[in-house]
Amino acid sequence: MNKMNAGGWKPGTPVSSNNEGEYPTVTGNRALKLEERLIFELGTRETCGVDLPEPKADAPNRLGKFARQQLIDLPGLSEPETVRHYTRLSRQNYAIDLGLFPLGSCTMKHNPRLNEKVARMPGFADVHPLQPVDTIKGALGVIDELSHWLIELTGMSAVAMSPKAGAHGELCGILCIRAALEARGDARKVVLVPESAHGTNPATAAFAGYEVEDIPADKDGRVDLEALKARLGPDVAGVMITNPNTCGLFERDMKAISDAVHAAGGLVYCDGANFNAIMGRVRPGDLGVDAMHINLHKTFSTPHGGGGPGSGPVVLSEALAPYAPLPFIVKDGETGEIHLVEEENVGDEFPGSFGRMTAFHGQMGMFTRALTYILSHGADGLRQASGDAVLNANYILRSLDDVLDAPFGEAGHCMHEALFSDNGFADGMSTLDVAKGLIDEGFHPMTMYFPLVVHGAMLVEPTETESKATLDQFVMAMRSLAERAKAGDETLKTAPHHAPRARLDEAQAARKPVLAWQGSVEG
Amino acid sequence: MPRYFTEEHEWIDVEGDSATIGITDYAQEQLGDIVFVETPQAGTELAKGAEAAVVESVKAASDVYSPISGTVTEGNSALDDDPELVNSSPEEEGWFFRLTVSDASELESLMNEAAYKAFCDGL
């Protein structure tokens, strides 16, 4: 093992010892496995990859006394160096384009390239959000068409398009609920959230000023209806339920839950992160849901981009539609004319709107991609997609449940994701070890340790865009890893062995955070 | 000097009306590598069961509740720079805070070392 210097061995410095495994190299590179320095170590303040006129010393200056005096100290690279830097970095990433990315509840499906092409049409990409309305009819048209699809697919009354991502959509939904309750003078304080919920749910409810209380699950991994009913009362503003839930199960009692919540004067928020499982098969509106966000970057294939941008439109029931945030569009039933409603005209017609959540109109670049995806599939293709997603997940569940513990496997079919636990692993072997072993086998790990209600949870969501051959490969890898974990194979504890980096020291990163490069760029 | 324990895996040393509070070896084992500890400021009034401190590992954050009522006299500033003390010396150098005991009778409901050991064995 290398002797560690302060920050570890850095790309660009010679590898001095010959203990880099077999066949050492002096650069640290290994053929196509290329190491790459930071731009701050590569570039200089004088290098530039864009041709611009030289600033003139005698140019007019209206900056007043605020002209910059201090160096920014930014490195520049020429165009070829820039392309190479980022291309080399890109090869240290796993991606859907490289293989199966079975992160449960993340819906890592193929991102069609037509989406990208359409989003780059000048009429979409090169349009300013504050242009006069007459010059953006096409943009409003996209919003209108996508809205129509989302409303019809979910059986709801309206949709708020501006939320920037799933958690922002959750916030939108909860704020609609709060606005609706306040409008009827009803100051309820508590939001009920199942233990299995994603962390954004309680975070959102708390941010909106609610106290969060857990709802227990029953032995089948679903909301305990009787316990929920017992808790409902005049202080409960509503519930936040994920359906299908994070155990990959459909909440069979959803309608009964909604009816009970409504009877007690509350409202129902549904986390739509898992809508991909039921798209075109069942409509949340028919199950009594009042608000549900839709992750366009999950269900409707807009790219995850290494952590965003997302897009989280929220479909609303008739009860909540009047409280939707600004801006929104209204289509004239007779003329077909689309009107944009903003602060200036919200006035008397829509007095309930709870206000603006973001500048401008939301994630337009994601709307064009999602609409392109939806039109490509059509109503029949979307239904086929959810069917194949559920089929793929059940195929994985039944191909692995003899070697891995599937906590709810006995209870019936799963939806679009299959849940396993670490039950049966040898002492000292963990879900993390299996996940890291999966990296060596060329797959991205599944979601680990989530949901929290299952010990050592492994949540596998294959999505519909994987072939049977890929799933069979994955099953083969998982069966091997399950056997190794049960046998206590120590080599798994140090996996991955073939990735660009071995396991990283997260404790050091958190104890003494280094969050920016500290040196000075070469002049 | 008597040492008491809670079911939340805190230990309390009492000397006169001063108490020193930390988390047990069992607790640090469960949390793994400790990366951050936030201790209460001197002068903070804590009721029994109130949130007193936060302890964070890489993947988890836990609140530490005050096992008894009192006024904080000191937080352990050594943890600011060396949170790993909680891993290496949980029941000595890795103490969290000291307080002035306001109601000594609250100590009666706490466990002694033998009772705590039995409690952990049962987990």
Add this chain to the structure above:
Amino acid sequence: MRYLPLTDPDRAAMLEKIGADSVDVLFADVPAEHYLDGPVAGLPLAASEMAVEKHMRRLSKKNLAAADAAFFCGAGAYRHHVPATVDHIIQRGEFLTAYTPYQPEIAQGTLQMLFEFQTQVARLYGCAVANASMYDGSTACWEAIVMAARLTKRRGVLISGGLHPHYVSVAQTMARFTDEAIAYQLPTLEADPGDDALIARISDDTSCVVVQYPDIMGRIPDLQRIADAAHEKGALLIVANTEPVALGALEAPGNLGADIVVGEGQAIGVGLQFGGPYLGLFAITNPKHVRQMPGRLCGETVDADGKRGFVLTLSTREQHIRREKATSNICTNSGLCALAFSVHMTLLGEKGLTALAAENHRLACLAADRLDKVPGVRVLNDTFFNEFTLVLDKEARPLVRKLAEHGVLAGVALGRLFPHGEGLDDGLLVTVTETVTEDDIETLAKSLEEALS
């Protein structure tokens, strides 16, 4: 369907393995009365790539693209030339189709990029630490306000009239639910950005003062004075910047006393896109405040072999661990836009950003001088970067609409930004970036002349 790899024989073999007769059987948990037995009625069926592209192109043509106009719009969204390299890099599948880097061993590309991005943003803003991005400038601004409340334990928020009205609107919306007390007054049509009046309103209850730099009318407030006044009362200064190119010419807010600097990063690398997705930037000057920061953070560490590597860190602040006690409910950020920003910034570097800023300012000065000569037009600003306010002798909104019919997007009328603003209707915000030619400036001047005569 071209995106679905399973064949019917595949499906049959898989159903046999599962022990189910049909795919419908897998949905047995859905109550029968709610299960749809066919595609949702009344919606179109699958379409070819060619047909979809045609449909979308027709929609796109109903918009007037900026490239097809003489274009002077800004107000928080800026049109700059984005080098072709930027779009090429962000379309690489390894960046485009990766997830949040929760498995650092196979996400070093994204993580190293984020570490570089954080450093670029921190330096641009004159700050110690920047996060890995947020949704956009408006939401980042609100997150800064609640962070200030956590740090100061006060609830009074003093917002300058120069802050983008959408940012104000977002803060006002959110404050209704979180008990922040917002004090805000509309701007006035004056050259002075109103620093004195703002400073006079800082009190012992003020948690933070929020100032835009340059402000919504292009004016440049004196941050140092406001910072000193705020700090004297124990309040923090939050500076919002909507045009990062400006910081190639103007002193960084962090060097002028700001405590939290937030902004919209769209102008560098991202493009207009009708308002989104954009890129929220968030940075702080005091590294001790880092545990109160929202959003993801990437940090340097080493791997088990002693090699430098990067991980997401301090994640105990975040919702997936802290749940209802998190610093923010944010989960997704704006990773791909951060990549676009970082690539563009790497191409520019110190030299390029300085030159780009100088070129913007040169053209803006040229335009201001030319437009000031148009009868019925006066330039309001004493100071500006690439955006300034014209005062017309009539209401600006109808005029903007009229000019648009002739392919001139003249700017953003203050009446659009402040529909309920008194005395602002004659203001027109004009933005001049390097994409504007001297011909475009002449076209705008002539069009205004004609429309105002």
